[in-house]
Amino acid sequence: MRRQKGVRRKLDNVALAFPAATGKADSRVFRIYCRLNEQVDGKLLRASLKAAVRKYPLFQSVLKRGSFWYYFEKTDQEPVVAAEKRGDAPCAPIYRKQDDTVLYRVSYRDCDINLEIFHALTDGTGAIEFLREIVMGYLKRAHGLAEEEETASLLSEQEEDSFFRYYSDEKQEKLSRKSRAAYQIRGSRIAQRDMRVMECVVSVKDLLGRAKASGVSITEYLTAALIWSVGRSMREEGWGKYSRKPVTIMVPVNLRKYYPSRSLSNFFGWMEIEYSFRGKESFEDVLAHIRRRFREDLEKGQVAARMNRYIGIEKNPFLKPVPLEVKDFFLKLGTMLGSRNVTAVFSNMGIVKLPARYEDYIDRFGAMASTDKLQMCACSFYDRFYFSVTSKYGYTQIPAYMAEHLREDGIPVEICRGREHLRAPERGKTVPGVLFSETENS
Numbered sequence: 001m002r003r004q005k006g007v008r009r010k011l012d013n014v015a016l017a018f019p020a021a022t023g024k025a026d027s028r029v030f031r032i033y034c035r036l037n038e039q040v041d042g043k044l045l046r047a048s049l050k051a052a053v054r055k056y057p058l059f060q061s062v063l064k065r066g067s068f069w070y071y072f073e074k075t076d077q078e079p080v081v082a083a084e085k086r087g088d089a090p091c092a093p094i095y096r097k098q099d100d101t102v103l104y105r106v107s108y109r110d111c112d113i114n115l116e117i118f119h120a121l122t123d124g125t126g127a128i129e130f131l132r133e134i135v136m137g138y139l140k141r142a143h144g145l146a147e148e149e150e151t152a153s154l155l156s157e158q159e160e161d162s163f164f165r166y167y168s169d170e171k172q173e174k175l176s177r178k179s180r181a182a183y184q185i186r187g188s189r190i191a192q193r194d195m196r197v198m199e200c201v202v203s204v205k206d207l208l209g210r211a212k213a214s215g216v217s218i219t220e221y222l223t224a225a226l227i228w229s230v231g232r233s234m235r236e237e238g239w240g241k242y243s244r245k246p247v248t249i250m251v252p253v254n255l256r257k258y259y260p261s262r263s264l265s266n267f268f269g270w271m272e273i274e275y276s277f278r279g280k281e282s283f284e285d286v287l288a289h290i291r292r293r294f295r296e297d298l299e300k301g302q303v304a305a306r307m308n309r310y311i312g313i314e315k316n317p318f319l320k321p322v323p324l325e326v327k328d329f330f331l332k333l334g335t336m337l338g339s340r341n342v343t344a345v346f347s348n349m350g351i352v353k354l355p356a357r358y359e360d361y362i363d364r365f366g367a368m369a370s371t372d373k374l375q376m377c378a379c380s381f382y383d384r385f386y387f388s389v390t391s392k393y394g395y396t397q398i399p400a401y402m403a404e405h406l407r408e409d410g411i412p413v414e415i416c417r418g419r420e421h422l423r424a425p426e427r428g429k430t431v432p433g434v435l436f437s438e439t440e441n442s
Helices: 017-021 042-055 124-143 204-213 218-237 283-297 300-314 324-339 356-361 398-408
Strands: 003-010 029-036 061-065 070-075 081-083 104-109 112-118 195-203 247-254 268-275 344-351 362-369 374-381 384-391 414-417 421-424 429-432 434-436
Touching (some): 042 081, 042 104, 042 124, 112 124, 124 247, 124 344, 204 218, 204 384, 218 247, 268 300, 283 300, 344 362
Parallel strands (some): 081 104
Antiparallel strands (some): 003 070, 104 112, 374 384
């Protein structure tokens, strides 16, 4: 293995926490995949990946430890494509301190092209851009599709730290809400590297129609549906003991919608959307509250205030000379304490767009993420809206309640993975979801 010595890049503000927070419970890896309407040819996929990394060299990086900060270093490692085996756990660890390996993984199985990425390298926007290039290159090779080449962004644009570009040290707006301890889902945890997954597909037309009827966006509607599903599980446990803390969903916010940026590095913030159940509310009550909270937190001043707050900490001159081991300790501690203020995470990666000539060859795109709790990911391709629920809880019914709520609200749901129902002996219940682990096949 060879590296291009001296070609280094600092981690962006969000990425700084991922190496420290990565552990056995959460690999900090997310997967975006494309399901074709045909079997994947491994040789063609390898050729497509090689072409894609030439266009997007940002991905050919390894993560190194310095004395005071982590940094990326360019590598000329040969891109690798592997056949995924049945039962392989998605979102398995990629980054290991002792290894100098690239921070992404490309694999295939049957009709799926999978791209998995360690989150320090890029966010959902960057990953989708990279996967689009791989898929289009594959279909061009497989079917002789003629297409004008899309102009790639400059390397300087791909690697831009947009957090620092748009940071302002001017006085910011006061945050509309302070974080507080959130309700934590009850239930036994599964083994450290195991993960339960349920994947669903609905019609964009059906989902958008229901959301518009209530005057909300799809993301707002699904956030409310997830909170409602958690609330239903709380009711089973008894209201009195658990209603003192709100259900809080962390929702990532793509900052490219607020600041012009072509960066493929991480460039997102987040907001914490909470709801305190009292036992007599309807779903419309929850939805109205979520609509108000989104309007407040997505106001430009609030977005800027949250972004600048964390960059200001990084720019503190007293922090720079602190050894990396000490920074790691406090970053890990901060992540752990911050997780107490979050019940679950919902990341809507948005619309995946490809030229119309590719549509007939593609069934859908999908996404899922590792988690130490419960996380929902979503994306759409033409009229197919996909969402997954990944969980480290052995027998939670929340994913099933989510699908059930959508159906009750007039939105047909196709469960495309997770039809298996696994029994919880201590409760005598069954729950949907495929259990991926090192010892049990799907």
